[in-house]
Amino acid sequence: MLRHTSLFLGYELRFLLRNPVWPLFGIIQPVMYLLFFAPLLGSTTQSGSMPEVLAMFTPGSMMMIALFGSLFGGFGLINETRNGVLERLAVSPAWPPAIILGRAAKDMLVLVVQAILVMGIAMIMGLRITLPAFLLMLGLMALTGLFAATLSYGLALALRDENGMSQLVQFFAMPLTLIAGLFLPVSLGPDWLQTLARFNPLYYGVEAGRALFRDDLGDSTIPVAFGLLAVLSLITITWSMRSLRKMAG
Template identity: 40%
Template sequence: MRSKVGVVFGLTQPLLYLVLFGPLLSRVGGVQGAGGGNTWRAFVPGILVQLALFGAGFVGFGLIADLRSGVVERLRVTPVSRLALLLGRVLCDTLMLVVQAVLLLAAGVLLGLRAPLWGIVAGLVFVALLALSIASLSYVLAMMTRVEDAFAPLLSTVTLPLMLLSGIILPMSMAPGWLDAVSRFTPFRYVVDAARAAFRGDFSSSAMLEGAAVTVVLVVASVALGTHRFRKENT
């Protein structure tokens, strides 16, 4: 939260996708019909999930700096609960991401996104919970690798396939059978589909339910893993 510059710079990449790539998609989008007439409805949720994936994915770098300066160790000697040590960071990251997501949504509306308000709010909740899980996992990876040189390549190896397989840019419904099957094994796909359903106002769809279930499992698992790691963290 210390750097307001960070909020803005984190936004550049998704904003560029939105402005420079989005309009292309609205030309071809009619054929696929994934957005239910408005391609922005399909595209913006994807970009939001991408924001969560990359924005929250990189928070581990901050932890590596804190590991090195001894801040983490100093906090671990205090009586504060290990869950709080994790959540303090993760919630701060999530809040920052929600602020970015709202700004991105505003840009989307300017470009032509039309979606029911409740759908947008539900989509934001999905993105926030996803960011929370990804931030926790990013901290787990950072604590395992401990140095930027190892963390950075690991991060890109993990995030890029996850991004491509989740159907962020184009819906996975367009994928050939094998690709669709593979993508079913990545949790983010369900979150993207659920956010898209939410933007369509399709609250009772199976995509929505699956997405909600996957998100809850993801949040619980990643926070449990993160807390465990903060408790065990040593060397």
């Protein structure tokens, strides 16, 4: 199991290293938000200081990477399905779930590297974060990426059409990001919006990230976010693996 997963992970990483610039493009938008949008939010925090603004805003920027960077990972899977590559892999002696797990592990590693870069830029701008909070945030990013990536793979195997998947992802991604409070805390909005946000798993990831950046490691949103994303990841992993087995017959 681990051997086959590591083989697919190695293959995906080698393919990624041939075009290493693309993961860097994934952090351009969040970094631009940090540089040009975060300084405008001083009035939304108690002290208005840049460290406090960054502690509120940076987790949302990082969740943007986790969501959009991973939700589009399934498009490559559709292309491999159309070319017959995935069918040949699915009926090979390799452990079938390793095809999904290897890809998901690659996505998680890329997200962790991107998260380190974004947090590094935020710290240059004035963010202060402890080592435990830093490491927990990396774990939260990896878990969010696992959920989003395996959801994308499940959609790709179910739809097998780029146009349909693009429309579906765009339709759900924008409301999810807005209701999660990526740019501003949902607590600033009306009661109905705060109630609606509690049905959005991304909301708990953002709120947990803000608690970590405040060094409030005892905040209840942290275990809720990890637990909820772990359960959702297990569901999407199971779904994508079953879709792969069904395709292989």
